[in-house]
Amino acid sequence: MFRSIRWRLVTSYVVLTLLTVGAVGSLSLWVVKRYADQKEVDYLTANARAIASQALPLMYPQVSTYQLSQLAQVASFFGNVQVRILDATGRQLADSGLPEHAAELAWFMLPAEVEQIPGGWIIGPLPSQTPLLQSRQEGLPFSWIDRLPPGTSLTIISRTFTPWGSHFSFRAGQIYSQGSTLEEMPGESTASQRSERVIRVPIGDEAQPLGFVELSAGTDFGAEALAATRRAFVLAGSGAVILAAMLGLLMGNRLTTPIARLKETTRRMSSGDLSVRAPVHGSDEIGELAIQFNSMAEQLQASFNQVAAERDSLRRFIADASHELRTPITALKNFNDLLLSSAAEDQDVRIEFLTESQVQIDRLAWITNNLLDLSRFDAGLASMDIETHDLQRLIESALASYRPRIAERNINLVVNLPEESLGVHCDAGRFETVVSNLIDNALKFTPAGGEIEIGAAATETSTEIWIQDTGSGIDPEDLPHVFERFYRGTSNHAPGSGLGLSIAQSILQAHGGYIRAENVPGSGARFTLGLPK
Structure with a gap:
């Protein structure tokens, strides 16, 4: 089956489609990967420089390890990356850990005068000694919450990881009694693929930096984009292959149908029907082939008719030549028989028979000479x-x-x-x-x-x-x-x-x-x- 032109055409369509989709897909994936890698570098570099500008006052004139740790935790939480802050020698001052380790963030507002507004947010003047943001660390109570008066409001920010970034949700809460701890409510996390890219920018003067901000383990958006693009091309390629197979079958049928009819015509012609002709559809190569085939069939039929006519003529020629030759030969035989009989004793009869025999011999010579001349002219040898x-x-x-x-x-x-x-x-x-x-x-x-x-x-x-x-x-x-x-x-x-x-x-x-x-x-x-x- 697969040796037929139809299936060869289908196979060629499918292979060509696969090669085209594969080539376009590979090029597109390469372009997407380069674009995603560059955007990832730009994204991490911009965030690292922003963090470095905030870390600069925390490192000079005196290093504030606690506030650097808070900065790293907050930046890691909102940037969904691991943040490390290093000194000029490369010693680690703060490390947020992997982003999955911090799923929630509590935001406390401790005003002297509290004003409630719709939406559950609490706005008011903040004491300088009170932290604004505090990362939840799993299993550890907030010890300073013991000093908060009952009824203190807070907002808890929850983070849910997705392949395309983090989803944040906000919920309101209160401190109900002194000495209580916040109820542990871990946020949901969807595992995402992490990038192996590491970006490090200096803090302060690039020639003599006070330290460095290092970002790593960010979401690998390039891998996610490549996976999505790859899935899209797989789906598109599958659809294209199916469409190419259907188109190949359609075109193969249109191509092989006239060929099959031409094949049937040749079969009938080979069986002896020289009057059959191939149908002509269109003016393409197959149509031209059918026209040339019909022309050949007409010439072949004419040649066979001519051969048949010449054969019949040859039969008549042989019959007529045999008849023409038989007449003088029969006459000569009769004369010879008579001369061998008693009639030969009569001189007048003998002379008459010999004279008539000479006439028949001349006639026989004339016929044979003319036949010989005709054969020489036919052969081009005269x-x-x-x-x-x-x-x-x-x-x-x-x-x-x-x-x-x-x-x-x-x-x-x-x-x-x-x-x-x-x-x-x-x-x-x-x-x-x-x-x-x-x-x-x-x-x-x-x-x-x-x-x-x-x-x-x-x-x-x-x-x-x-x-x-x-x-x-x-x-x-x-x-x-x-x-x-x-x-x-x-x-x-x-x-x-x-x-x-x-x-x-x-x-x-x-x-x-x-x-x-x-x-x-x-x-x-x-x-x-x-x-x-």
Whole structure:
């Protein structure tokens, strides 16, 4: 199945689609990764510089480890990164730990005068010694909460990790009694992939920094983006492959249907039906192939018809030649049998039989010589001695042997030749044979007292000679066949072998000339032959 053009086309569509989607996907993933990496560097660098600007007053003139720790915790909580603050020697001063270790943040407002507003937020002047933000550390109570009066309000900020950042929620609470601790309410966390990138920026002067802020373990947005892009391309590639397979099947069907019809046509043709033709759809390559195939089929059919016709002609030729040869051979056999009998004792009978035998021998020689000439002309092996000859002399030479018969039958011979000498390029002997055959043919069909006209005229490209008689003419049904070998017509029964006109045509064709036959209204037949100049 997969060796067919249809499935090869489907496979090529699918493979091409996979290669295209793979190439585009790889390039897109590379571009997205570069973009995400650059954005991650810019994001971490900007946050690190912001933290460094806030850490500078906490490190000079005196290092405040507690406040640096608070800064690291708050920055880690809101930036979703691990924050480390180092001194100039690289010693760690504060470390927020991994972002997952701090899921909630409590915001206490301790005013001397408290003002409530809608939404649960508490706004008021803050004592300088009271921390504004305090990170919840798992399992450790806030010891300084014991000093808060009951009813003190607070806001707890919860953080939930997502692949695209942190989701924050806020809820209000109160201190109900002195010495109590805040109820532990850990926030929900969704694990996210952490980046291995580390960004370190100086605190203070870059030439002589007081320390460094180091950010690491941030959310790997690039990996998340690449994963999402990869999933999108997988889905798009799967859809494209399905679409390509469907399109390949559709195009394969449109491509192979005419090919299948052409295949069926060739099968029927190989079984012998040469009349079948391939349907032509469109003007594309397959349509052109169908047109060329039909043209070939027409030529093949014509060739087979010609071969069949030639085969039939050959059969008729063999039959006619056998018949023509059998007649003199039978006559010779009969004469020979009679000469071997007692009839040979009669001298007059013996002379008569020998004379008639000579006639049959001459007839047999004429037939065999003409058949031999025809075979040589057909094979292109006939020798030709072409020279320029005077046309009038050639015609007079051909007429010489027929003048007694013409005079005997009281036939009016009209020779209509130009007064000036007219030269023709031909083999003199073979040209005289053509003229002799045409004169002999005219004598056979012209009644006593009739007329035979022989004429010639020069044209721009050839010399034309015609021989016209006043006989019965040629039957219209016989006119297309008069130059076929051994053809003697359906209504005329004049003597002859039916080879004279065939020989004349072969000789003229060997000269590059032509011969045609026609009926003259009110008269007989006219044969026109032409020789090139």
